[in-house]
Amino acid sequence: MSIALSASGTPKTQTTRSYAARAVREPLAPFTFERREPLPHDIVIDILYCGVCHSDIHQARDEWGGSLFPMVPGHEIAGRVVAVGGQATKFKVGDLAAVGCFVDSCRVCPSCKEGLEQYCEGGMTATYNARDKAGEPTYGGYSERIVVDEGYALKVSEKLDLAAAAPLLCAGITLYSPLRHWKAGPGKKVGIVGIGGLGHMGVKFARAFGAHVVLFTTSPGKVEDGKRLGAHEVVISTDPDAVAKHAGTFDLIVDAVSAEHDLNAYLKLLKRDGTHVLVGVPEKPSPVHAFSVIIGRKSLAGSCIGGIAETQEMLDFCAEKGIVSDVEIIPIQKINEAYERMIKGDVKYRFVIDMASLKQGA
Numbered sequence: 126m127s128i129a130l131s132a133s134g135t136p137k138t139q140t141t142r143s144y145a146a147r148a149v150r151e152p153l154a155p156f157t158f159e160r161r162e163p164l165p166h167d168i169v170i171d172i173l174y175c176g177v178c179h180s181d182i183h184q185a186r187d188e189w190g191g192s193l194f195p196m197v198p199g200h201e202i203a204g205r206v207v208a209v210g211g212q213a214t215k216f217k218v219g220d221l222a223a224v225g226c227f228v229d230s231c232r233v234c235p236s237c238k239e240g241l242e243q244y245c246e247g248g249m250t251a252t253y254n255a256r257d258k259a260g261e262p263t264y265g266g267y268s269e270r271i272v273v274d275e276g277y278a279l280k281v282s283e284k285l286d287l288a289a290a291a292p293l294l295c296a297g298i299t300l301y302s303p304l305r306h307w308k309a310g311p312g313k314k315v316g317i318v319g320i321g322g323l324g325h326m327g328v329k330f331a332r333a334f335g336a337h338v339v340l341f342t343t344s345p346g347k348v349e350d351g352k353r354l355g356a357h358e359v360v361i362s363t364d365p366d367a368v369a370k371h372a373g374t375f376d377l378i379v380d381a382v383s384a385e386h387d388l389n390a391y392l393k394l395l396k397r398d399g400t401h402v403l404v405g406v407p408e409k410p411s412p413v414h415a416f417s418v419i420i421g422r423k424s425l426a427g428s429c430i431g432g433i434a435e436t437q438e439m440l441d442f443c444a445e446k447g448i449v450s451d452v453e454i455i456p457i458q459k460i461n462e463a464y465e466r467m468i469k470g471d472v473k474y475r476f477v478i479d480m481a482s483l484k485q486g487a
Contacts, residue, residue: 138162142483143268144457145195146185152461153185156195158264160272165212168275170222175266176201176292176450177476179322179383182464184254188408193254199266200226200252203281203291204480213275221281223440225294226430228252228263228273240434242277267457269484279437282444289449292322292475293440295430296450300327300379301439303402303428304334307377311335316371316378318362318391320347320354323381323404325451325474328354331379333446339371341391350473354451362386368394373421379428381405392417392425400424450475456482 138159145156163169181198183189202224206216216222230237231247242249250257253265265271281290300323309315315336317327324340331338332355340356342348343363351359360367368390375394383405391401392413403426418425431439443449451474455463463476 139270141264141269143197143264144460144483145197145264145267147195149187149192149194153198153267153464156197158195158197158268160264160270161261163208163210163272164274165210166274166276167210167272168206168213168216168222168278169208170202170204170224170271170273170278171207172202172204172266172268172270172480174203174288174291174454175199175478175480176295176452177455177460177463177467177478178292178295179467180295182467185464193256193262196254197264197267198253199268199478200224201291201294201296201477202252202266202271203287203294204270207270209275215275216278216280221283221287223279223281223291223294224252224266224271224273224277225279225298225436226252228271228277229257230277240432242432243430267460267478267483269480277433279433279440281440284444284447285440286449288454288477288479289452290440290443291477292326292450292452293443294436296322296475297326297330297443298431298436298439299323299404299428300381301330301442302431302435303379303404303426304330304336304377305435306428307400307402307426309334309336309377313337313376314339314374316341316375316391316394317356318378318380318386319382319405320344320351320474321381321470322450322472322475325354327379327381328356329448332356333442333448336377339375341368373397375399377402379404383407385409385411387411388413388425389417392423395421395423397421398423400426403427404429450477452477454479458482 227249229250230242230245234246236244340351341362348359
C-alpha cells in the first residue's frame with residue numbers, strides 16, 4: 126500500500142475505509158473516517174485480517190450499554206507495518222504486527238507498571254468504542270489500517286498462519302492468561318466449559334501446557350471435535366451423572382460460557398483449594414450459594430484478556446507450538462450474516478475477515 130508522506134516524512138492523515146454500525150441494531154455498512162497522523166512512537170499497520178469477537182455484537186447492538194456511534198468494531202487485528210514514526214524502534218516497515226483489545230492505558234498506575242495494562246486503574250483505552258486521550262473516538266479493525274503506539278502493538282511470527290493467528294489477540298489471550306496464572310500444567314486436572322471461540326483455545330492451551338484436559342459441552346455432536354482439539358475427556362454437561370463422576374477432582378476450571386448456566390454445579394467439581402475462573406460474560410447475574418465455595422475453601426475468580434507482555438509471550442508460545450485458532454474466513458460484505466450465525470453458534474470456531482475484500486471492493 127502506498128502512503129502519502131508529509132514534508133517531515135511521516136504519513137499524512139489517511140481517509141480510511143471500513144464497515145461500521147451507525148446506530149443501535151443497524152446493520153454494519155461501509156463507512157469512511159480519518160485515521161490520525163502518526164505520532165513519533167506510532168506505527169501504521171495495514172490490516173490484513175481481523176477476527177470477529179462476540180463482544181463486537183454486544184457493543185454494536187449496545188447490549189452492554191454506553192456504545193458510541195458510529196462504531197467500527199474489531200480488536201483481533203493482524204497485518205503488516207507500512208510506516209513508523211520517527212522515534213519508533215520496536216518495528217520496521219514490513220514486519221508482521223498485531224493489535225488486541227486496547228491501544229493505550231495510563232502507563233503510571235501499579236497495574237500498568239507491572240505489565241497488566243488490561244487492569245489499568247485509570248482505564249485502558251479500548252481499540253474501539255472508546256475515546257483516546259485527545260477525546261477522539263477509537264475505531265477498530267474492520268478497516269484498512271490502524272495507527273497505534275508501538276508499545277501497544279505485538280510482533281507476530283512469520284511461522285504462523287496470519288488469518289488463524291488474528292483471534293489469538295482476544296480469544297487466545299483470554300484463555301492463555303488464566304491458564305498461566307493458575308498454573309495449569311503437568312499433574313493438574315483442568316476443565317474447560319464451552320467449546321466456542323474462547324473455549325476451543327482453552328482446550329488447545331491447556332493440552333499444550335501438559336494438563337489433563339476435560340471439556341464440558343452441551344453438544345453431543347462436539348465430542349469428537351473436542352478430542353481433536355486436545356481434550357482427554359469430553360463430558361456432556363446436561364448429563365448430571367456424567368458430570369457427577371468428576372466431583373471434587375479439578376484443580377482449575379475455566380468457564381468460557383456466556384449463556385446462563387449453574388455455577389454451583391461446577392464448583393462442586395473442584396478439589397479443595399480449586400478455582401473456577403470466569404471469562405465468559407452471561408447476560409444475567411449467576412447466583413452462587415455460599416456453601417459452594419465455603420466447603421473446600423474453593424475460589425470463584427475472573428480473568429480479563431492479558432497485558433502486552435503476556436500477550437507477546439502467548440504469541441511466541443503459539444509460534445513455537447504451532448497453535449492458532451480454528452477459523453472460517455469471510456469477506457467483510459458478509460459481516461452481518463456472520464453476526465447472525467455467531468448468535469446461533471454456527472461457526473467452528475472463529476470468523477476472520479479477509480480485509481482484502483474491503484480494499485478490493487469484492
